[in-house]
Amino acid sequence: MGWLRNIFEKLRADIRLAMICLLGTLATVTILPFAVLRAVNGQWLAAVIDVLVVAVIAGSALFAWHSGRTRLAGSIVVTLVTIGCVGIQVALGLEGLLWVYTVMIANFMIGPRLLAVAANLALMASPFLLPAGFPAPDAQATFLATAALVTLYGFIFSWLVAFHHSQMEALATRDALTGTANRRVMEAEVPDAVASHHARGLPAALAVLDLDHFKLVNDEHGHDAGDRVLVAFAEILRRNLRKSDRLYRFGGEEFAVLFPATDRDGLEAALGKLLERIREELRGPSGPVRASIGAAMLNPDDDWSSWMMRADGALYQAKRNGRDRICIEGDGRCSPERCAGAR
Numbered sequence: 001m002g003w004l005r006n007i008f009e010k011l012r013a014d015i016r017l018a019m020i021c022l023l024g025t026l027a028t029v030t031i032l033p034f035a036v037l038r039a040v041n042g043q044w045l046a047a048v049i050d051v052l053v054v055a056v057i058a059g060s061a062l063f064a065w066h067s068g069r070t071r072l073a074g075s076i077v078v079t080l081v082t083i084g085c086v087g088i089q090v091a092l093g094l095e096g097l098l099w100v101y102t103v104m105i106a107n108f109m110i111g112p113r114l115l116a117v118a119a120n121l122a123l124m125a126s127p128f129l130l131p132a133g134f135p136a137p138d139a140q141a142t143f144l145a146t147a148a149l150v151t152l153y154g155f156i157f158s159w160l161v162a163f164h165h166s167q168m169e170a171l172a173t174r175d176a177l178t179g180t181a182n183r184r185v186m187e188a189e190v191p192d193a194v195a196s197h198h199a200r201g202l203p204a205a206l207a208v209l210d211l212d213h214f215k216l217v218n219d220e221h222g223h224d225a226g227d228r229v230l231v232a233f234a235e236i237l238r239r240n241l242r243k244s245d246r247l248y249r250f251g252g253e254e255f256a257v258l259f260p261a262t263d264r265d266g267l268e269a270a271l272g273k274l275l276e277r278i279r280e281e282l283r284g285p286s287g288p289v290r291a292s293i294g295a296a297m298l299n300p301d302d303d304w305s306s307w308m309m310r311a312d313g314a315l316y317q318a319k320r321n322g323r324d325r326i327c328i329e330g331d332g333r334c335s336p337e338r339c340a341g342a343r
């Protein structure tokens, strides 16, 4: 049953993939019998279009599943199924029009919103271009009004889903106070970084940063003042890191930075700069606030927790040796005299 759980996990993690796969399954079981019926009735064009539509949807679902390129897969389905829906109207006349609403809704479920709007406008225009046309002006007006409403509902619904999805994603991955990535993201990204750096033989470094005597700020000036210091701290870190560095808040006043493709000299330079900026810029209600930094280079036999533990051990050394300094694990520099940045 593990494989079934894996499938559900994958679908739960990607709403567009879930929609494409759902549509792929439903389209296969609902449209294929019509293809058979059309073939039996000698309506060959309609039968071929039905089979092609099922093939496009099922093929795109497989492509999305294996490549993860769900946006591209969704765009392909919207474009080709919309063309197929127009084709069915050509083949069957007004009977084919009955599929329009289903396709209009599906377009918003699986495709980019603007493409869905464009496809739906094409579907609204298509019956007027067909030789059969509409039997009466009333029916034309009714079709236009209902199709426009379906498009509007679809647009609003898909916008709301996208909005709530991005909100939920931010809640799950961002630290609400500082806006940095949270522990959950760190626990997903750092093991990936370990695997990829081991595989490519590249150096990487991990640093843990912790404010010094932060409890005093809270105790003397209140939690809000402490929060403002944390926000300022995160901002200083963000401003002074490279784009490729990853910053996480993983505990109360503890932050971690992953430095990909960084050697020992690069790490020293980056941390030296951070410590200087913190000294220059970080202020609390009663004066400068300082931070201690522990760091460790990635060793060939590290997994992510051993790497983290070594960086954390270096932070502990920095604290023990007087705070407001950098200790890099593993090279004897964490003695009181040799901690980098010690004054």
Ligand SMILES: Nc1nc2c(ncn2[C@@H]2O[C@H](COP(=O)(O)OP(=O)(O)OP(=O)(O)O)[C@@H](O)[C@H]2O)c(=O)[nH]1
Pocket (backbone or CB within 6 Å): 177, 210, 211, 212, 213, 214, 215, 216, 218, 222, 223, 224, 225, 226, 227, 230, 251, 252, 253, 319, 323
């Ligand atoms: N304002 C605020 N305080 C927090 C938050 N999370 C943790 N803290 C506080 O951070 C403080 C951490 O205190 P300690 O672990 O004793 O560390 P410290 O006072 O910085 O001492 P050292 O780390 O040893 O220099 C505690 O007062 C926590 O309440 C937060 O989100 N906001």
